[in-house]
Amino acid sequence: MDVTQFLRTRHGVATTKSLYAAGLSRRALANGVKNGDISRLHRGVYFTRDADPDVVAAFRADGKLTCVSAARFYGLWTLHDVKDLHLSCSTGLARRRIVHHGQCVHPRHPYLPVAGVADVLLHALRCRPELEALVLVQSAVSQALLSPGFLRSKLPGNRNGRLRATLDLVLPRADSLLEVLAHAHFARAGLRVRMHAEVPGVGEVDCLIEDVLIVELDGGTHFEAKQVKKDHYxxxxxxxxxxxxxxxxxxxxxxxxxxxxxxxxxxxxxREAGLFGPFRYIAGPPPS
Structure with missing residues (x-):
């Protein structure tokens, strides 16, 4: 593997330490720079022309990507695109279009300038609106990257009560972002909701509200003719x-x-007013 190929396995950026550990030599780096295949970002860091701009920015700022800016590196759900870059920087100095987060105290990403998933989620809980933070946490829990109990243990005291309340909305199982959000909206409205409830004759439904109302959350596959027919039945x-x-x-x-x-x-x-009730008794279909 040449230097360019290796860098592309690291989102286009790597330190000389990791390059040497991969068996690449000083001469290989020098030739790569000479040929224009790679460039030196600063001392000890090299990158390709098509390198990930967020990773380059993190190396340039001597920081770690965190919060929503780190979500994609762990396959976490995000609710909205965020233009500002979220970093935990060693200097903490304000930079244009960079949201600075506090120190990272948990194990970081093994080779990228990305905070560990625990710090990513703790930063998001403190930084983002409730639902944005919730979907990040839920996707991490669904991947078994950590547990709500672990995060709760890192948020003691009255000042973190609001953040712990967000963790109360995390589901044991969530197959989609829509399930997390719908459950949160219904629960916050005071409705009694069961997710992935088994209904006799119907099967598993997304939400069963007050044990009388089924709510299904339809994604792209529900537009397929076969699925539409199944849903109608x-x-x-x-x-x-x-x-x-x-x-x-x-x-x-x-x-x-x-x-x-x-x-x-x-x-x-x-339903409570009886508007869905029968207006007369119907014994059944007439005999054939």
Missing amino acids: RNNAGLRGGLVSLHYYYADVVYHPQRMVEEVFAVLRN
């Missing part, structure tokens, strides 16, 4: 069992959660 089965179903999509959960919650309450009120 599941809705029929739910209705036969006395359960009403609602379906919501990404835009509903992410951009219009209040409207979604209000609609759920409206359906529950209508």
